Amino acid sequence: MGTYVPNTEAQQKEMLQEIGFEKLDDLFAHIPDDVKFRGELNLPEGLSEMEVASAMKKLAGENRVFDSIFRGAGAYNHYIPAIVGTVVSKETLQTAYTPYQAEISQGVLQSIFEYQTMICDLTGMDVSNASVYDGATAAGEAVAMCRERKQNKALVSAAIQPSVMKVIETYCFGNEMELEIIPEKDGFTDVEALKGMMADDVACVYIQHPNYYGNLEKAAEIGEIAHSAKKCKYIMAVNPISLGMLKTPREYGADFAVGEGQPLGLPMAFGGPYLGFMASTDAMKRKLPGRIVGQTVDHNGKTGYVLTLQAREQHIRREKASSNICSNQALCALAVGVYLASMGNGGIRNVATQCYSKAHYMAGRMAEAGFTVKSDDFFHEFVTESDKKSSDVLKALEEKGILGGYPLDESRILWCCTEMNSKKDIDEVIDILKEVK
Secondary structure (H helix, E strand, O other), X not given: OHHHOOOOHHHHHHHHHHOOOOOHHHHOOOXXXXXXXXXXXXXXXXXXXXXHHHHHHHHHOOOOOOOEEOOOXXXXXXXXXHHHHHHHOOHHHHOOOOOOOHHHOHHHHHHHHHHHHHHHHHHOOOEEOOOEOOHHHHHHHHHHHOOEOOEOEEEEEOOOOHHHHHHHHHHHHHHOOEEEEEOEEOOEEOHHHHHHHOOOOEEEEEEEEOOOOOEOOOHHHHHHHHOOOOXXXXXXEEOHHHHHOOOOOOOOOOOEEEEEOOOOOOOOHXXXXXXXXXXXXXXXXXXXXXXXXXXXXXXXXXXEEEEOOOOOOOOOOHHHOOOOOOOOOHHHHHHHHHHHHHHHHHHHHHHHHHXXXXXXXXXXXXXXXXXXXXXXXXXXXEEEEOOOOHHHHHHHHHOOOEEOOXXXXXXXXXXXXXXXXXXXXXXXXXXXXXXXX
16 A cells, blocks of 8 residues: 555654654644544444455446447447557556657657548548547537637537537537527528528538437538638538448538547446547647647657647636637547558448448338338438337347337337447347337
């Protein structure tokens, strides 16, 4: 336990004497006695390592672990190659701090640079930062980046993930930006409504593709509408796995590509830690928040890596700050980098193809169980509607060890398929749904 004790009683006494105190209580003499805690804390007796392990195992046994998962809605069940966990579990990487001192941080800096490069390859963008807290934060930061003196309005699609919308609302409130919601129509962004909302004061148009309901938006047309207003920026939030088969945000004309990096080698893990990815065109690179790692050469001509454009990820002077990002997400970024490197272009394309084909196979069979699929233009998530109560449907699946889709209301469910769902798993779900009364 010596490693975990910061100092001894003798050292504490020596430090107190150095600053003019005899005992520890003297250090807190300015605090009124009536608010000080007296006596012993009501804590249980300590346990041995073996007893703790046993107690934790018993506690973990209370978790419900599903054999089969058909739920997405922002966090996705993908296979993670063993090498991802092996690399990020190395102590030298887990304890690495923010790499301000380039001369002693070359390994971490290179891993970040490789991550940025792969995100640019995936999105088609010119520049990527080194990740932010999560996809929702990336969305809020991207909207804030588009603000100009005469352009203070953000148009955001109603068909995005609700939790992301709340974060964008918070950012806009803090930045004093005006937020207008683009209506949703039949599970898609209402393009005609967007046309009527465009004006000279619009700073950005934000959509999610595929959107919250899994549907594929008219991304190219929306991009053209966004750019019809002078200096208006087009932000696309994307599922990174979908880019294995869909066009890149750059091909749709986006100025920014953002999203949640969890599908790229991070476990669902009860909701975190995750990371948000952000990439932009070259014209917008100086507005990217957080750190950006660049490749250079040292005085001997050898390749080296440094933080570029800004020396640190947070702004010191609050009144001049354009971003709230100030933490190191490099371990999660490393996991994503290892995942992408191990999967390669072919692997990502294969995962995307499996997600798409299995979801469409499942949707095709839903009619047999009395469910109506609301759209056939989707990636790997889709919405069904039926006269069967969503709660009854999901309960029937849970009894068989299956986590069903996400209930949108009592008649609609949002389903998801990934490469982890076999044809046998899908057929079993359909058979169970047929029996639900």
